[in-house]
Amino acid sequence: MTTPRRVVITGMEVLAPGGIGTKNFWSLLSEGRTATRGITFFDPTPFRSRVAAEIDFDPYEHGLSPQEVRRMDRAGQFAVVASRGAVADSGLELAGLDPYRIGVTVGSAVGATMGLDEEYRVVSDGGRLDLVDHEYAAPHLYNHLVPSSFAAEVAWAVGAEGPSTVVSTGCTSGIDSVGYAVELIREGSADVMIAGSSDAPISPITMACFDAIKATTNRYDEPETASRPFDNSRNGFVLGEGTAFFVLEELESAVKRGAHIYAEIAGYATRSNAYHMTGLRPDGAEMAEAIRVALDEARMNGDEIDYINAHGSGTKQNDRHETAAVKRILGDHAYRTPMSSIKSMVGHSLGAIGSIEIAASALAMEYNVVPPTANLHTPDPECDLDYVPLTARDRKTDAVLSVGSGFGGFQSAVVLARPERKLA
Structure with missing residues (x-):
């Protein structure tokens, strides 16, 4: 009986509210600081919930080209930046590997929500047109419609030509995308997987959806204390955004190349x-x-x-x-x-x-x-x-x-x- 391949994390990058980059993310957590605040992306006054955990993110500061910024939704931008960062952190030279043995899995619950929301406002003239005018649509609007564009963008960014997929299982997508990637390595379908998840859902349509079922908190007088898991006064979650990506590889090869290993999945x-x-x-x-x-x-x-x-x-x-x-x-x-x-x-x-x-x-x-x-x-x-x-x-x-x-x-x-x- 063949012993299953053991899979480890050898690279990671995180973009999270209050902590862009893994080091800053960990500083926020270990110091117990909160990154929740009143929504700044749009006027939240019509909504029941008016707080969110936003990222102060400039795509150009993180190496994206004007073409990439134009082509990708915010969540896609997050994914590409984080995947590149994870590869750099791993020290793995992907160009020297068989590209057919490098795969990608991307988790996302709501895909390009912000891009679709913004573009609908444009093509409907702020919601005034019953029949939208496609002449005003962005040239890459189709990429916002299909979440598979996230996996394609990450694969292009890292040169992966092996298995490439999007996992969308709601709020477990980020675990499931990594779990699926691990199984691909274990079964021998890939040697290296770039795996993670990305969502940027802070938009009017998302806030309206969660308002309707009262899942998000309406505590907006003190935004930094609005998220209260396990506390008796909790009354819903605070919507956030972000991404984390990992380089996953087989344990034996990671040890052989002297890689820093964060953990085994x-x-x-x-x-x-x-x-x-x-x-x-x-x-x-x-x-x-x-x-x-x-x-x-x-x-x-x-x-x-x-x-x-x-x-x-x-x-x-x-x-x-x-x-x-x-x-x-x-x-x-x-x-x-x-x-x-x-x-x-x-x-x-x-x-x-x-x-x-x-x-x-x-x-x-x-x-x-x-x-x-x-x-x-x-x-x-x-x-x-x-x-x-x-x-x-x-x-x-x-x-x-x-x-x-x-x-x-x-x-x-x-x-x-x-x-x-x-x-x-």
């Missing part, structure tokens, strides 16, 4: 509850099943997990759901394991957040520091685990569980571990 699983578009069962059974299978794939027990990077969106039902799921699998060890939500600091960037949280998990292992849950002052009595309130904590971290939950009933889990661990 030891286990991954995803499940669907087939239950409700937005509703979650309180017992956490579906997320628990994803955690169980991810741990089995990693050949680990729940009591080997040192830190849990929570989905922690700040909605009442989600925080209780994943708390129940963690208890269901980890048992008593759940009460001894720190668990925190970085959405309290960088908001919820929909499909991008899963990859951003994988980056945070790998950096927690890199620095042996657990990032905090900001704005957690009075925990919900039903959320009774150790959520690392307010301040980061030093902790030796050899294995991390990161979980995600998405509208549509998607539940995903990924296990990161130090590659030097001994496998049973």
